[in-house]
Amino acid sequence: MGLLNDKNALVFGLANDKSIAWGISQALHREGARLGFSYAGEALEKRVRPLAAKLGVDFVEPCDVAHDDQIEAVAKKAAAHFGQVDILVHSIGFANRDELNGYFYNTSRAGFHLAMDISVYSFVALARAFQPLMRKGGALLTLTYYGSTKVTPNYNMMGVAKAALEAATRYLAADFGPQGIRVNAISAGPIRTLAAMGVSGFRDLYKAFGDIAPLRENVTIEDCGNAAVYLCSELSAHVTGEVHFVDSGYNIMGVPEPAARE
Ligand code: NAD
Numbered sequence: 529m530g531l532l533n534d535k536n537a538l539v540f541g542l543a544n545d546k547s548i549a550w551g552i553s554q555a556l557h558r559e560g561a562r563l564g565f566s567y568a569g570e571a572l573e574k575r576v577r578p579l580a581a582k583l584g585v586d587f588v589e590p591c592d593v594a595h596d597d598q599i600e601a602v603a604k605k606a607a608a609h610f611g612q613v614d615i616l617v618h619s620i621g622f623a624n625r626d627e628l629n630g631y632f633y634n635t636s637r638a639g640f641h642l643a644m645d646i647s648v649y650s651f652v653a654l655a656r657a658f659q660p661l662m663r664k665g666g667a668l669l670t671l672t673y674y675g676s677t678k679v680t681p682n683y684n685m686m687g688v689a690k691a692a693l694e695a696a697t698r699y700l701a702a703d704f705g706p707q708g709i710r711v712n713a714i715s716a717g718p719i720r721t722l723a724a725m726g727v728s729g730f731r732d733l734y735k736a737f738g739d740i741a742p743l744r745e746n747v748t749i750e751d752c753g754n755a756a757v758y759l760c761s762e763l764s765a766h767v768t769g770e771v772h773f774v775d776s777g778y779n780i781m782g783v784p785e786p787a788a789r790e
């Protein structure tokens with residue numbers, strides 16, 4: 529018996545087999561969920577379709593979350609295909625490379641708007657579009673990062689966007705709670721993905737992480753998948769509006785252990 533038998537789960541944000549969305553999809557599939565994928569646009573289709581085939585997923589639809597009509601269209605198709613939806617995973621983030629480098633005060637107005645639109649508003653827009661389809665007992669899940677509350681060099685605009693995303697998670701949790709639907713975020717440690725590589729200095733940050741984190745190990749997309757199973761299943765039945773760290777304990781450290789600093 530899987531923990532998610534008979535559950536319908538839609539995953540937004542699959543780009544390739546390095547994506548956190550892929551780790552989450554594999555874990556949801558393992559636990560018996562019926563999956564659907566949505567990807568950003570044509571360029572990614574050739575990467576996403578073979579991954580969908582591996583898990584026997586036949587709902588694979590494009591949706592650029594910058595466009596309300598595309599969000600509405602995918603919700604309509606999901607309604608026709610699945611009827612109701614139990615789980616919605618938002619694993620989407622974007623900022624221009626220019627905003628992920630150097631001084632935060634150099635963030636442009638357009639870059640600020642774009643990062644907030646794609647990385648934050650899209651979660652709100654998806655929640656609204658799928659609200660009529662969500663079944664009682666369901667869960668919405670998003671992905672965030674520690675740079676929301678602590679300054680992380682070069683993360684800049686994405687840190688501000690993640691702070692807003694975490695606040696949005698709490699507001700959505702309050703909205704959806706009376707419907708019996710939970711809304712949570714996973715705050716993942718650094719993982720080598722397409723999106724992460726856009727952050728200047730990511731390689732150094734990734735390397736230092738494993739030395740500083742109490743568990744002395746980097747995290748994987750499989751770790752995120754297992755946490756997603758918890759947050760989207762009955763196991764976390766009364767957990768909502770939370771930011772759940774999957775980071776080998778990195779966030780609890782104030783000052784690195786002396787050995788880690790050598
Ligand atoms: P990824 O590049 O594999 O995934 C990012 C996804 O966002 C891609 O699938 C991309 O197509 C999608 N996306 C971007 N613009 C879009 C648009 N307009 N419409 C629809 N989709 C769009 O990288 P990832 O690291 O798996 O990122 C997933 C989430 O995890 C992001 O929110 C990211 O900020 C977050 N996160 C990543 C890390 C990390 O170190 N990799 C750590 C913590 C949180």
